[in-house]
Amino acid sequence: MNILVTGAAGFIGSHLCERLLSEGHQVVGLDSFDSFLYDAATKERNAALLVGKPGFRLVRGDILDRPLTLELARGMDLVVHLAALAGVRPSIQDPPRYARVNVEGTSNILEACRGAGVQRLVFASSSSVYGAKSLPGPTPGGGERAKGNTPVAFQEDDPCLAPASPYAATKRAGELLCSTHRDLYGIGVCLLRFFTVYGPRQRPEMAIHKFTRLISARKPVTLFGDGTSARDYTFIDDIIQGTHAACMNVQPGDYTTYNLGGSRTTTLKTLVDMISSELGIMPIIDWQPDQPGDVPITFANVSRAGKHLGYEPKIPIEQGIRRFVEWFRKP
Numbered sequence: 001m002n003i004l005v006t007g008a009a010g011f012i013g014s015h016l017c018e019r020l021l022s023e024g025h026q027v028v029g030l031d032s033f034d035s036f037l038y039d040a041a042t043k044e045r046n047a048a049l050l051v052g053k054p055g056f057r058l059v060r061g062d063i064l065d066r067p068l069t070l071e072l073a074r075g076m077d078l079v080v081h082l083a084a085l086a087g088v089r090p091s092i093q094d095p096p097r098y099a100r101v102n103v104e105g106t107s108n109i110l111e112a113c114r115g116a117g118v119q120r121l122v123f124a125s126s127s128s129v130y131g132a133k134s135l136p137g138p139t140p141g142g143g144e145r146a147k148g149n150t151p152v153a154f155q156e157d158d159p160c161l162a163p164a165s166p167y168a169a170t171k172r173a174g175e176l177l178c179s180t181h182r183d184l185y186g187i188g189v190c191l192l193r194f195f196t197v198y199g200p201r202q203r204p205e206m207a208i209h210k211f212t213r214l215i216s217a218r219k220p221v222t223l224f225g226d227g228t229s230a231r232d233y234t235f236i237d238d239i240i241q242g243t244h245a246a247c248m249n250v251q252p253g254d255y256t257t258y259n260l261g262g263s264r265t266t267t268l269k270t271l272v273d274m275i276s277s278e279l280g281i282m283p284i285i286d287w288q289p290d291q292p293g294d295v296p297i298t299f300a301n302v303s304r305a306g307k308h309l310g311y312e313p314k315i316p317i318e319q320g321i322r323r324f325v326e327w328f329r330k331p
């Protein structure tokens with residue numbers, strides 16, 4: 001297939017491009033090497049892993065550039081739209097910037113698909129669209145894979161009407177724009193709600209990467225709340241398996257949402273303990289109050305993705321942290 005991947009120099013985009021190229025697809029990777037969230041040098045290193053591989057073309061450009069996105073969409077069988085400003089807390093500092101890239105940018109990509117006659121789109125959404133759910137008793141974690149539905153497991157048919165941060169609201173808006181384009185023009189869309197993704201090349205400002213860097217430098221780690229907030233962490237290989245299956249399955253006229261998560265939660269305190277024991281270094285913790293925009297828990301019900309995409313998260317957090325730390329230690 002001819003595939004346009006936006007955000008190709010990012011964490012998830014670079015892994016997805018590697019996978020698609022290994023199967024012989026022709027991939028055009030679009031990225032602006034934006035340095036708002038983290039440094040462009042990291043993205044250059046990610047892109048360098050792709051440039052020169054047969055079938056890959058890197059385009060340095062912006063999803064806000066309408067003529068460019070239209071030109072790139074021409075002749076594509078599929079567009080995978082990953083480019084965005086990610087991150088909950090920075091979105092609170094600059095909501096208009098997030099709206100521009102994530103909402104207007106997504107609208108541009110949809111228009112490019114319409115103009116170029118592209119019938120298939122995979123869109124990276126986020127678990128954050130679910131907003132703040134309460135924690136009913138013990139969190140589903142502690143080494144056990146959560147079994148099926150529990151009241152707190154996020155389900156795709158939740159109306160998602162109260163995103164807790166500007167970032168989350170822009171992702172929900174992007175989903176709705178996709179819905180409208182499907183209804184008006186029949187473009188097939190697969191929405192993927194990623195649950196905190198980690199692994200080699202994880203964004204440097206994300207918790208696992210940041211904690212690993214600070215603990216190994218014997219610097220204090222700031223933790224917000226009381227350590228009981230919980231996240232469903234998903235190893236990058238599992239995300240790529242699910243995203244790849246979505247790419248191969250999406251059909252014109254579709255509009256389907258899938259949770260891609262690890263389907264198990266880990267508390268903040270447990271996460272820090274896992275990282276520090278893997279590094280063999282006692283962490284120095286600086287406890288601070290909860291941050292606005294943060295949610296107490298994320299937890300994916302992945303049964304729909306399991307049924308339709310054959311998605312099954314395989315890497316438990318203990319193994320994933322070990323693999324992340326191995327990667328982090330490499331010179």
Ligand SMILES: NC(=O)c1ccc[n+]([C@@H]2O[C@H](COP(=O)([O-])OP(=O)(O)OC[C@H]3O[C@@H](n4cnc5c(N)ncnc54)[C@H](O)[C@@H]3O)[C@@H](O)[C@H]2O)c1
Nearest residue numbers: 007010011012032033034062063083084124126194196197
């Ligand atoms: N990593 C996660 O845990 C996670 C969780 C939920 C959703 N997501 C979503 O998945 C996607 C990929 O996330 P990631 O962690 O790889 O982030 P990332 O920041 O590493 O990748 C995004 C890429 O998009 C590029 N980009 C930003 N603005 C652009 C623009 N205007 N034009 C062109 N390129 C632009 C950036 O330069 C970056 O390389 C994002 O849409 C993100 O919101 C990620």
